[in-house]
Amino acid sequence: MKTITLPRPPKVGLVSLGCPKNLVDSERIMTKLRSDGYAMSPDYSGADVVLVNTCGFLDSAKAESLEAIGEAIAENGRVVVTGCMGKEAEIIRERFPQVLAITGAHQYEAVVAAVHEAAPPSASPFTDLVPESGLKLTPRHYSYLKISEGCNHRCAFCIIPQLRGDLVSRRPDAILREAEKLVAAGTKELLVISQDTSAYGLDLRHAAWSWRGHEVRAHMTDLVRELGSLGAWVRLHYVYPYPHVDHVMPLMAEGLLLPYLDIPFQHASPRILRAMKRPANDARVLQRIRQWRAEVPDLAIRSSFVVGFPGETEEDFRYLLGWLEEAQLDRVGAFRFEPVEGASANALPDQVPDEVKHDRFERVMELSARISAAKLEAKIGKTLDVLIDAADVGTGGATGRSKADAPEIDGEVHLRDAAGFKPGDIVRARVEDSDAHDLYAVPV
Secondary structure (H helix, E strand, O other), rough: OOOOOOOOOEEEEEEEOHHHHHHHHHHHHHHHHHHHHHHEEOOOOOOEEEEEOOOOOOOOHHHHHHHHHHHHHHHHOEEEEEEEEHHHHHHHHHOOOOOOOOOOOOHHHHHHHHHHHHOOOOOOOOOOOOOOOOOOOOOOOOEEEEEEEOOOOOOOOOHHHHHOOOOOEOHHHHHHHHHHHHHHOOEEEEEEOOOOOOOOOHHHOOOOOEOOEEEEEEEHHHHHHHHHOOOOEEEEEOOOOHHHHHHHHHHHHHOOOOOOEEEOOOOHHHHHHHHHOOOOOOHHHHHHHHHHHHHOOOOEEEEEEEEEOOOOOOOHHHHHHHHHHHHHEEEEEEEEEOOOOOOOOOOOOOOOOOOHHHHHHHHHHHHHHHHHHHHHOOOOOOOEEEEEEEEEEOOOOOEEOOOOOOOOOOEEEEEEOOOOOOOOOEEEEEEEEEEOOOEEEEEO
């Protein structure tokens, strides 16, 4: 029998920084490279080239990206840089002239071409194999589903449109085909992401495409209704509170969508919201939150807020605290305002001192922890579904998330007496205890 010696595929190391949208970019790049015959290296030493997918949103994120590039160069030496910080190639080149190539965010063809040049592929029908659902950088049981790129907003503190451009929506049939493949490959939770999920399809004029014998509009409501029919949990992220968000409440009530909304409110003071160039009708938002919860009583809302924005007074900040008390959001993240090169907010007067920013950050987090603790305590004795993320065979314990918890950013549910369960299982569990962030439960 003739022995076939398979060629050694070139190996690519990957460092992926930043948000889930960057993670999806990394998955797409690695899927393409895998189909071209590349293998992934788990460490620097085994890689023929290292790809660093950078974040460039905040100065702190840029510093982290530069540190990662420096580490990759020191450990390997052959580095290709991509991602949001690729817009500032001159800064990267000045610091690291030995970088092989630099490309911007979601420039898939350019970065793949750069990798090809740095480590030419060795074509082989035995190694150019990719799962139909593509390569994933998340656990098998949950997947990020990016529905659009870019953003049409011009918020004063943000440079995302400069980094990623204006809104460009994907066709609904393409999104649904990708989601269908992910579910068939074992995905139990689809996390819908974009810069502005509510604006999906606006650039396509909400045109319709054929899917499974019927027409589906490029519109958030129509898209998520179809996603909900695939049999996986569907979680919505980065939803601006446009009026049509009201129309997804019946879908949540029917069980087609998880009762969860990630809405980046950013502030509550009308004066600060106007300075941020964001919608400023906070009273209407509170009214709609009450309406949503009347329709979907177990609705969980998470949001993020910026404290210390230029011109923010103590009165503005107290307004925010009062708004949070009334809104009773389930999960809250806070950020101290940080100047970002290219953002118009940098030129605003009355910059807030760092010590004041820190104090306000601590006060927001203290309030949000108190609200979260009370909300979680109210769940003691209730039974809920838990998606298992990790199981400890030795102790019989497991860790998962309820429908109110997104991976990485929200709380967890810690299970006892959970022997036999594995990641991806959905378990009914009774809540026995809680703290400010997590629940403790037992399978029933």
